[in-house]
Amino acid sequence: MVSPPISCLYACLLFNPDIATTPQLLEIQKCLQEFIGPAPTVQLESFSNWEGSAIYDHVFVTKPRTAEEIQRTVSAAATCGIQVRAVGNAHTADQVWGGRGHVHINMSELTLEGGKRVIMQPEIAGKKVASVKVAAGVTLAELNNEIAKHGHVFHLGPLIGEVTIGGAIATSAHSGFYHEPSIGGYMTRVKLVDGRGDIREFNQNSDADVLKALRCHLGLLGILFEIELEVIQQVVVNFQHVFTPLRNLFSPTVLRDLILENDFVNMFYVPYNSLTEEEAKEVTHTGTVPRSWDSGNDLVLIRIINQISAKRNFEDERPPSVPKITYNKVAFEVQLSYPVSVVKNLTDVLFLNILGIPAVDSMEYVTVDPNFTNGAAAMQIKI
Numbered sequence: 001m002v003s004p005p006i007s008c009l010y011a012c013l014l015f016n017p018d019i020a021t022t023p024q025l026l027e028i029q030k031c032l033q034e035f036i037g038p039a040p041t042v043q044l045e046s047f048s049n050w051e052g053s054a055i056y057d058h059v060f061v062t063k064p065r066t067a068e069e070i071q072r073t074v075s076a077a078a079t080c081g082i083q084v085r086a087v088g089n090a091h092t093a094d095q096v097w098g099g100r101g102h103v104h105i106n107m108s109e110l111t112l113e114g115g116k117r118v119i120m121q122p123e124i125a126g127k128k129v130a131s132v133k134v135a136a137g138v139t140l141a142e143l144n145n146e147i148a149k150h151g152h153v154f155h156l157g158p159l160i161g162e163v164t165i166g167g168a169i170a171t172s173a174h175s176g177f178y179h180e181p182s183i184g185g186y187m188t189r190v191k192l193v194d195g196r197g198d199i200r201e202f203n204q205n206s207d208a209d210v211l212k213a214l215r216c217h218l219g220l221l222g223i224l225f226e227i228e229l230e231v232i233q234q235v236v237v238n239f240q241h242v243f244t245p246l247r248n249l250f251s252p253t254v255l256r257d258l259i260l261e262n263d264f265v266n267m268f269y270v271p272y273n274s275l276t277e278e279e280a281k282e283v284t285h286t287g288t289v290p291r292s293w294d295s296g297n298d299l300v301l302i303r304i305i306n307q308i309s310a311k312r313n314f315e316d317e318r319p320p321s322v323p324k325i326t327y328n329k330v331a332f333e334v335q336l337s338y339p340v341s342v343v344k345n346l347t348d349v350l351f352l353n354i355l356g357i358p359a360v361d362s363m364e365y366v367t368v369d370p371n372f373t374n375g376a377a378a379m380q381i382k383i
């Protein structure tokens, strides 16, 4: 790292990310760049996660291409006394990145040796399973496209291909197999940059406890840049999409049997898809749940995967077309287009079209309670 100019050390000392003005943020951007040297470039940008539930007007962003560039970014942030966190594709709903005025390391341009992002590992004698080495910013879809060329597939994880391997492991992302671990359970070796800017390497055989901690680290145990994962041979599966009224799931045995008797099960419920026109008007007008709504009539999509030898029959009650009245209409429309049953490579059924996932809507009910405010004020005084 370049020797920090005194003026920058002073600016960093006085920097308060929460209240910094734009000129102060621009000054810190310049200082971070001085600390880092020519690459990577530090940008000052706004940030929003996919859902729009975490929004910051200004964060410092670098896009390192190598581990060394990550080290430079971490050391610069440490010198300036501000937080530094990796950002995958920002598909997490909670605030799990540094906030306003902190450093985001965007992992999208990171590569491994030779500029590659995914490298199949050579078969080692006696090793039972194949493995692959990935740059942490590789998305699940990218990983699966690459390894499909070699006849392999990664274990089912989050339902969308857009999330990165580094990000999905950090939040312990998982799938609908009740007998399989989160995807971090298939991580066998990892290289990361720690809080001091040093490179550390851990592997399953000699550092089992560290690997365990790294399977749900929420970005707090360093910046992972190279991850080795076990993969499996490509497999042909039977994939079914079944629509059933919510009321059928109230039965005490239906869910239990579905889970026990199938390899993979998950469900999507777009609430209100059975509203009558009158009920829909009431929701639009008052923003409240209509008293006459029978949620048992709403349709739920059940996605089921089994080996081809275990094809099962389910009653599919999907309507012939999208009902005129429905909330999250686009999502419901996409869901209705899914085939009742297909036989395909696992690679081809791994991910759901993101448009078929209902948006997270919230309707706000405000209950005015003067005692609450008084209580909160009392608590503030005690603190």
Ligand SMILES: Cc1cc2nc3c(=O)[nH]c(=O)nc-3n(C[C@H](O)[C@H](O)[C@H](O)COP(=O)(O)OP(=O)(O)OC[C@H]3O[C@@H](n4cnc5c(N)ncnc54)[C@H](O)[C@@H]3O)c2cc1C
Pocket (backbone or CB within 6 Å): 050, 085, 086, 087, 088, 089, 090, 091, 092, 093, 096, 097, 107, 136, 137, 157, 158, 159, 160, 162, 163, 164, 165, 166, 167, 168, 169, 170, 171, 172, 173, 174, 175, 218, 219, 220, 222, 223, 224, 225, 354, 357
């Ligand atoms: C539509 C949708 C569907 C989803 N479906 C599922 C699902 O089926 N199952 C499930 O479990 N989850 C699901 N998720 C959640 C998603 O899998 C997780 O939020 C995942 O962490 C997002 O990955 P990301 O690459 O966007 O990481 P980000 O959201 O950007 O980051 C998540 C955390 O990981 C840290 N991080 C990222 N990369 C690194 C790195 N290289 N080194 C260190 N820390 C890092 C970040 O600092 C942050 O704390 C879904 C999300 C959406 C929006």
